[in-house]
Amino acid sequence: MFTPARDLFADLTPDQRAAVEHGEGPLLILAGAGSGKTRVITRRVAHLLQCGVKPWSILAITFTNKAAGEMKHRVDALAPGNKVWISTFHSLGARLLRQYADRLNIDRNFTIYDVDDRNKLVKDALDRAGIDNVKFTPERLAGAISKAKNALQRPKEYEQQARDFFTQTVARVYTLYEKALRQANGMDFDDLLYLPALALKLNEEFRAELDARFKYVLIDEYQDTNQAQYEIARRLSLHHPNLCVVGDPDQSIYKWRGSDIRNILDFERDFPAARVITLEQNYRSTKAILHAASVLIDHNKQRKKKTLVTGNPQGDPVRTLTFDNGLDEAEGVVLRIKQAVEAGRFRYRDHAIFLRINALTRSLESAFVKHGVPFQIVKGLAFFDRKENKDILAYLRLLINPADTVCFLRAVNEPARGIGKVSLERLVNWANEHEMTLTAACGNAARIPEIKGKAAAGLREFYRLMTELRAKIDLPPHEVIREVLDQSGYRKMLAETGDEDDADRLANIEEMITAAKQFHDEDATRTLADFLEQITLASDVDSHDEKADSVSVMTLHAAKGLEFPAVYMLACEQGILPHNRSIESGKDEELEEERRLCFVGMTRAMRELHLCHARMREFRGQITYQVPSMFLDELPADVDRQDVAGGKNTARAAIDEWRSGYRSAGGRAGLPPVKPTIPAGDGSGYAVGQVVQHDEYGIGQVTDVSGFGALRRVKVRFPAAGEKTFVADKVKLRVVKRG
DNA sequence: AAACCGGCCATTTTT
DNA sequence: TGGCCGGTTT
Numbered sequence: 001m002f003t004p005a006r007d008l009f010a011d012l013t014p015d016q017r018a019a020v021e022h023g024e025g026p027l028l029i030l031a032g033a034g035s036g037k038t039r040v041i042t043r044r045v046a047h048l049l050q051c052g053v054k055p056w057s058i059l060a061i062t063f064t065n066k067a068a069g070e071m072k073h074r075v076d077a078l079a080p081g082n083k084v085w086i087s088t089f090h091s092l093g094a095r096l097l098r099q100y101a102d103r104l105n106i107d108r109n110f111t112i113y114d115v116d117d118r119n120k121l122v123k124d125a126l127d128r129a130g131i132d133n134v135k136f137t138p139e140r141l142a143g144a145i146s147k148a149k150n151a152l153q154r155p156k157e158y159e160q161q162a163r164d165f166f167t168q169t170v171a172r173v174y175t176l177y178e179k180a181l182r183q184a185n186g187m188d189f190d191d192l193l194y195l196p197a198l199a200l201k202l203n204e205e206f207r208a209e210l211d212a213r214f215k216y217v218l219i220d221e222y223q224d225t226n227q228a229q230y231e232i233a234r235r236l237s238l239h240h241p242n243l244c245v246v247g248d249p250d251q252s253i254y255k256w257r258g259s260d261i262r263n264i265l266d267f268e269r270d271f272p273a274a275r276v277i278t279l280e281q282n283y284r285s286t287k288a289i290l291h292a293a294s295v296l297i298d299h300n301k302q303r304k305k306k307t308l309v310t311g312n313p314q315g316d317p318v319r320t321l322t323f324d325n326g327l328d329e330a331e332g333v334v335l336r337i338k339q340a341v342e343a344g345r346f347r348y349r350d351h352a353i354f355l356r357i358n359a360l361t362r363s364l365e366s367a368f369v370k371h372g373v374p375f376q377i378v379k380g381l382a383f384f385d386r387k388e389n390k391d392i393l394a395y396l397r398l399l400i401n402p403a404d405t406v407c408f409l410r411a412v413n414e415p416a417r418g419i420g421k422v423s424l425e426r427l428v429n430w431a432n433e434h435e436m437t438l439t440a441a442c443g444n445a446a447r448i449p450e451i452k453g454k455a456a457a458g459l460r461e462f463y464r465l466m467t468e469l470r471a472k473i474d475l476p477p478h479e480v481i482r483e484v485l486d487q488s489g490y491r492k493m494l495a496e497t498g499d500e501d502d503a504d505r506l507a508n509i510e511e512m513i514t515a516a517k518q519f520h521d522e523d524a525t526r527t528l529a530d531f532l533e534q535i536t537l538a539s540d541v542d543s544h545d546e547k548a549d550s551v552s553v554m555t556l557h558a559a560k561g562l563e564f565p566a567v568y569m570l571a572c573e574q575g576i577l578p579h580n581r582s583i584e585s586g587k588d589e590e591l592e593e594e595r596r597l598c599f600v601g602m603t604r605a606m607r608e609l610h611l612c613h614a615r616m617r618e619f620r621g622q623i624t625y626q627v628p629s630m631f632l633d634e635l636p637a638d639v640d641r642q643d644v645a646g647g648k649n650t651a652r653a654a655i656d657e658w659r660s661g662y663r664s665a666g667g668r669a670g671l672p673p674v675k676p677t678i679p680a681g682d683g684s685g686y687a688v689g690q691v692v693q694h695d696e697y698g699i700g701q702v703t704d705v706s707g708f709g710a711l712r713r714v715k716v717r718f719p720a721a722g723e724k725t726f727v728a729d730k731v732k733l734r735v736v737k738r739g
Numbered sequence: 740a741a742a743c744c745g746g747c748c749a750t751t752t753t754t
Numbered sequence: 755t756g757g758c759c760g761g762t763t764t
Contacts, residue, residue, distance in 0.1 A: 064754085090754050115753080137749095189754055257753060357751055359755095413740095420740045454740085539754060557752050579751055597752080620750065621755040 008043055008050065008078070019277045020044045023051075026237070026271035027244040028264075032308045033293070033603035034284030034563070037246045041218055042071055044244065045086075046078035048216055055082040059214040059236070061089055063221040064539045067561060085214070089229050090537050093192030096210075103206065104199055109529070111401040112536045113186040118142055120406050121184070125176035136169055144170040145177060149190035150226045150258035152197055183437070185403040193228035200235040207235050215240040221561070222247035222267075226258035234270060241271060249304065250297050253557060253597050255589070265304075282308045282603075284563050286315025288638070289609050293602040295636045300592045317640040318602075318609045320632055324645040326360075326571070326617040330367040332644060333568050333612060337551055338373050340566065348374055352552045352564035354601045356577040359619075360570060364553055369701045369717050374689030378544045378554035384535050388494070388505040389512050393532065395484045398466065399473050400529050402439035409438070415493035417458030426450045427459065439466065476524070477531040478516035485509055500725055507713055550689060556601045567605035572598075572613045572629040598631045611635075615645065686714045692733040697721045 009017050016036060019029050020043045031037035045060055062068045065088055072086045087095065094112065101108035113121065122145070123138040148158045148170070155178055159171040181188065187195070200207045214236050219225070222245035225233065237243035245267060252261045268274050282290055290310050297303070323329035333353060340346045355361065361377055368375040384393065394410040401407075413419045430448045431441035445451055445459035465487060472483050485491045490509075494502040519531050540558045552564070556577075571577065578594035602609055613628045686692075690702040697718040704715035705728070714731065717723045726733070 088754070192754085253752080254754095256751080359750080416741080418740070422740090537754070555752065576751095581751065593752095619755085 008047055012040075012043070013281060015277055015279055015281070016040050016043075019279070020047050022244070022275060022277075024242055026241050026267075026274040028267045028271075028274050028276045029244065029246040029279065030264075030276065030306070031246050031248055031279040032282060032306060033248060033251060033600070034282040034290075034310075035279035035308075036283055037248075037279065038067070038071070038220070038561070040279070041220055041244075041246055042074045042078070044218065045071075045075050045084060049075075049079040049082055049084070053216060055079075055084045057213065057215040058084045058218070059092070059216070060084060060086040060218040061092065061220065061233075062086065063224065063561065064088060064541050065091065065534075065537065066539070066542045066544065067220065088537070088539075089225075089232070090189060090192045091533075093196045093232075094187070094533060094537070096196050097187065097192065100199075100206070104195070106195075107185050107401075107403075109401050110185045110187045111397045111404050111407070112192070112533060113181070113184075113188045113406070114536055115142075115189070117186070117406045118188045121180050121186070122173060122177050124405075125173055125180055129172060129176055136166065141170055141173050142177075145174045146188075146190050147258055148174060149188075149194040150228050152194060152201070152228055152231060154198075180405070183403065184405045185401050186406070190228070193226070193232065197228040197231040197235075201231060208239065211236050211239045216242045216244070218244045218246070220246050221251075223249050223252040223261055223264045224254040224259040225263050226254075227260060227263075230260070230263045237271075241273070243271065250300075250306065250596055251560065251600050253560065253593060253600060255593050278306070280306060280308055282310040283312070284606050285310060285603060286312050286607055288315045288317050289602065289605050289607075292318040292609070292635050292639060293599055296595065296602065296631060296634050297599040299634050300595055301588065302592055315607055317638055318611070318635065319640045319642060320572075320628075320635070321610055321612045322628070322641070322643040322645055323612060323614040324616065326614045327363055327367075328645070329570060329612050329614045330363040331370070333570065333610075334364070334367040334371050334373050334551075336610075337566075337568075338371055346566055347549055348551050349546065349549045350565040352554065352559065352562070352567050352604065354554060354556050354559050354567065354569045354604070356556055356571060356579060356597070358555060360576075361553060364570075368551070369703065372689070372691040372701055374548070374550035375553055376545060376548060376550045378552055378558055379540050383508075384512070386505075386508055388490075388508055392481060392484060392490065392509055392512065393535070395469070395488060395490075396481065396528060396532060398439070399470050399480070399484075400532070402466070402470075403437040405438050408442075411488075412438075412442070412462050413458070415489045417462055418454035419458040419462075420455065423451050423455035423459075439463070442466075473528055475528075476517075476520045477526070477528045478513045478520060480528050481509075481513050481516055485513075504713060504725060556597045559604050560600055563604050563606055565606045566608040566610075567601070568610045568612060569598075569601050570612050571617070571626075572611045572632055573617070573626040574629055575626070577629050577631065595631060598629075686728060686733070692716060694718070694724075694731070694733055697724065700724075 008020065012020060016039070019027065019040050029037065029040065031040070041060065045058060048058055049055060060071060062071060068086045068088055068091070075082060075084060075086070085092070097104065097106060097110070098108045119138050119142050122142045126138055126141070144167070155171065155175040158174055162168045162171040200210065217233060217236050219233055233243060233245070245264065247264045249261055249264055252259065255261065268276065287310055290308055294308055321332070323332055337348070337351050341348055353364065358379065383389065391410065391414050394407040398404050398407040398411055409424065412424070426448065427438065427441055427445070431438050434441065436444070441448070442459050442463045445456050445463070451459065469483060469487060472480055475483070491506065494506040516531055519534065520526060540554065541562070544552065544554070575583065577598060578591055582590035582594045611632060613632065614626055616623055617626050686702055686705050688702055688705060691699060692702060693699050694716065700716040700718035702714060703717045703723065705713070713725050714728045714733070715723060715725045716733070
């Protein structure tokens with residue numbers, strides 16, 4: 001090895017340094033929360049490059065695309081212009097499947113099926129197999145299929161070990177689903193791991209080639225890998241066992257998704273020569289926070305003891321806050337944040353609010369808007385989940401993959417072309433009989449005797465349209481989308497109604513076109529297919545904008561890997577955290593995962609940590625008494641426990657009072673949730689979060705800015721009048737306070 | 740073929 | 755509470 005440049009090590013501790021410096025051979029880094037593991041992986045990649053390792057022989061796997069992007073950025077700063085592969089497991093899988101499509105005997109133009117698409121396909125399979133007398137939902141069956149794939153069980157293998165009625169049903173559906181998926185040339189999320197893993201397992205030539213190609217493999221968050229991912233990691237490291245994994249068993253929170261904590265616990269068994277480095281020095285949190293989190297996690301029985309230490313100051317005590325009800329909690333937290341900012345203690349972006357479940361974001365939104373506090377809800381696909389965007393995406397996917405049945409069925413009659421349910425059913429049957437894709441059958445519509453009149457004409461028109469558009473798929477992504485929007489009649493459908501909502505929808509599609517343009521501007525070699533893949537594989541945190549000065553709201557799962565100066569964890573109540581599902585399961589294992597989840601949330605905090613709960617909470621229209629989380633009881637005695645319920649008690653009569661107060665204060669009922677948009681530096685003068693004044697409606701807060709030029713709309717939520725949409729160019733709004 | 744309505748249902752976390 | 759499905763009407 002060459003003598004490495006000084007600067008790579010200057011700011012590292014001896015343990016970190018050892019991990020970075022480690023040469024050949026397997027390496028396990030047990031990195032406690034906040035111990036700088038990302039830095040270690042990044043430096044290690046840079047170090048390998050400095051030692052003369054070829055960039056293309058390094059493969060680094062992260063948990064999110066965002067983390068991959070950041071690592072790429074940092075590695076590039078340390079070793080400019082390198083070609084190291086840095087991606088998530090899923091992106092890696094997609095890339096391998098496309099690159100080696102011919103050898104693996106698959107069509108490289110496959111489309112990636114998200115959970116919705118998958119469930120639809122499972123439902124179809126169910127209908128076609130005539131399995132509707134059973135109570136198993138498509139989601140549940142799809143979940144079981146997903147598990148099977150994670151465990152690398154093919155339909156036949158699964159069938160052989162299916163013993164009870166449920167698993168036998170799953171076996172039948174699995175077989176049908178796989179067939180449908182392959183016919184549609186689709187890959188579900190699990191396939192992106194499962195197929196490469198199987199190929200590596202069954203095809204030694206393929207395995208050896210990739211093993212030799214990726215001589216150094218580094219994997220972050222190893223405690224959350226599932227069996228398929230494990231298989232990939234291990235089989236890429238047989239001849240060149242330079243596998244470096246980093247993880248923390250205390251932060252394993254994805255067991256429900258098939259991850260297996262044994263992967264990290266058994267690493268030394270899998271690689272007896274492995275060197276183990278433990279990082280226990282925490283650089284993130286105050287002593288108070290670290291102590292509280294350590295005491296909590298110590299309640300887990302199935303755990304290898306580990307003691308985190310920090311040289312940071314003691315800091316403020318960890319605080320628990322007791323509120324009377326969920327609305328008070330939301331408002332109380334927002335106000336506390338606002339005060340902290342106004343007092344100059346923190347900026348908005350220093351704050352994060354963590355939730356166990358997404359459903360809890362609603363009341364928070366109202367509170368944020370009410371008090372003019374800027375916020376972002378970190379929930380990735382919300383924008384692309386809108387109907388209009390999904391419709392356009394269906395066209396795009398169908399252009400690239402004509403076999404995509406789910407997209408065909410979505411696009412074919414949107415806008416309406418007179419093709420109804422019955423005609424489509426006939427088309428699907430005919431296609432199945434003739435073993436054709438729906439697109440091909442559509443081209444043969446004239447030969448299908450049962451389809452006539454308007455439906456036949458509509459299908460003919462749709463086929464012509466798609467053929468025409470397909471000639472343009474090599475244009476830059478945003479141009480293809482514009483062609484689709486114009487040629488398909490979708491724009492016409494939205495433009496001619498004069499409906500305000502339709503104008504909004506059009507503006508949303510225009511926004512997607514802008515996103516595609518940005519995507520293309522960043523790197524002109526990227527295609528439409530790349531754009532679609534990025535959208536599908538995006539994670540929630542990928543949409544997190546840490547530059548915006550707003551409070552971040554996200555689930556505990558999304559919070560992994562992040563850090564914030566001040567953290568609020570809401571609804572620390574029995575049934576929510578830990579979640580009912582885990583309590584009801586009666587399994588310690590599941591309860592311990594909830595505790596780890598709580599631990600992950602707590603250890604995100606650098607300086608202030610507030611754990612909140614309410615005595616009453618409305619859920620699904622029902623008001624229930626809530627019991628504080630058992631985890632709050634498990635915290636050390638030096639935690640500052642504050643009851644801020646303001647004298648309100650828990651007597652029965654109080655419920656009705658509270659309810660009537662809630663109802664009358666609920667003038668905002670029925671308002672759509674605020675779209676989490678990044679305040680755009682787009683020259684419109686308006687940005688989400690701003691407080692503005694309107695002549696008629698008074699003071700309100702901007703909740704959305706969309707569209708461009710004459711199409712630009714600004715959405716404002718008024719306390720009294722509710723949400724209104726204005727044409728930005730026309731409306732007179734005075735900006736009272738910047739967001 | 741498409742819009743409309745009413746009852747039913749489920750309720751975690753995500754690449 | 756609200757989202758979805760299935761039935762009914764236009």
